[in-house]
Amino acid sequence: MVDDATAEHGRLDYLFNNAGIGIFGEAQDFSYEGWRRVIDINLYGVVNGVAATYPAMVRQGFGHIINTASLAGIVPVTGVISYTASKHGVVGLSHALRIEGADLGVRVSVVCPGIIDTPILHTSKLIKIDGQKASAALPKAMAPEICAQKILRGVERNRTTIVVTGFARSQWLLQRISPALVRWIWGRNMRKLRGMRIEG
Numbered sequence: 001m002v003d004d005a006t007a008e009h010g011r012l013d014y015l016f017n018n019a020g021i022g023i024f025g026e027a028q029d030f031s032y033e034g035w036r037r038v039i040d041i042n043l044y045g046v047v048n049g050v051a052a053t054y055p056a057m058v059r060q061g062f063g064h065i066i067n068t069a070s071l072a073g074i075v076p077v078t079g080v081i082s083y084t085a086s087k088h089g090v091v092g093l094s095h096a097l098r099i100e101g102a103d104l105g106v107r108v109s110v111v112c113p114g115i116i117d118t119p120i121l122h123t124s125k126l127i128k129i130d131g132q133k134a135s136a137a138l139p140k141a142m143a144p145e146i147c148a149q150k151i152l153r154g155v156e157r158n159r160t161t162i163v164v165t166g167f168a169r170s171q172w173l174l175q176r177i178s179p180a181l182v183r184w185i186w187g188r189n190m191r192k193l194r195g196m197r198i199e200g
Contacts, residue, residue, distance in 0.1 A: 002052045012056050014155075017049040018068040018111075022083040022120055024134060025127030026193070034125070035082045042086035046093060054097070054106065061105040066155055067094045068111045071168040074161070075175045075182050078190040080124075087112075091161070098160060107158055111151050112172070114165030117141035133196040139167045 006012050020042045023034050046067050057063030072080060073087030094110035101108055115121070115138055126134065142165050154162030163169050175182045 002056055006056060011060055012053060012063055014063070015049055015053040015065045016068070017046045017066065019045045020068065020070075020083070020086075020120060022080050022124040023127060024080055024124050025129050026079070026190075026197075027081045029127045030082060034127075038082040039086045039089075042083065043089040043093075046090050050093070050097065054101070057106045058101070058104045063105070064107040064109070064155060064158075065094075065097070065101075066109045066111060066151070066162075068113070069094070071112055071114045071163075071165075071171055073110070074112050074163070075171045076186055078186045079129075079193045095160065109155055109159055109162055111154070111162045111164065112168060113142075113147055113163075114168030114171075115139050115141045116144055116147045116164070118144055128198050129193065130196045130198055134193070137192065137196075139165075 002012060021038055023030065023038055050065060050067075053063070053065060057065070067090050069090040070083070070087040071077060072084040073089075073091035077084045091110050091112070094108050098108035121135075121138075121141060147164050150164045151162055163172050171182065171185075174185070
């Protein structure tokens with residue numbers, strides 16, 4: 001696909017690395033295969049996109065890679081621990097690659113959205129969790145079109161980290177001011193999640 005794009009247009013301006021899955025539940029109930037599948041798609045999916053496009057952008061001396069992480073990449077979101085681990089990896093990769101690419105003309109940004117009304121909300125696997133109760137506990141989801149506009153504004157301004165939704169921004173701010181408070185908040189959320197647990 002990269003070869004086709006560069007052959008047709010003579011250049012590669014942007015890569016939007018945007019794919020992911022989630023598993024919702026407690027770490028004690030996760031299978032090894034579940035961990036592996038989430039990390040393969042969420043982290044190695046980004047690695048694959050970077051490996052395919054970054055060398056081409058370095059050769060041409062310009063380009064912008066935009067990797068989609070999550071609020072779970074910048075705060076310790078509980079109840080989706082494999083997702084959180086994978087998205088922390090995406091954030092770290094993106095920040096380090098931005099430094100490496102700066103002198104080579106390649107820009108890198110990472111997107112950290114909160115709750116967006118996309119299929120992942122409805123297709124994530126639930127493990128021993130009451131889905132209706134879990135859905136009702138989530139903050140209001142942002143429309144994907146609004147999210148896309150905010151991302152594009154961040155890309156235009158060459159932001160390092162593009163945080164989308166008010167909830168995500170407030171959590172990010174708290175994480176920088178008081179990581180202990182954020183751990184307390186997500187610990188409380190974990191206890192609420194255990195109240196939605198389904199045994200058997």
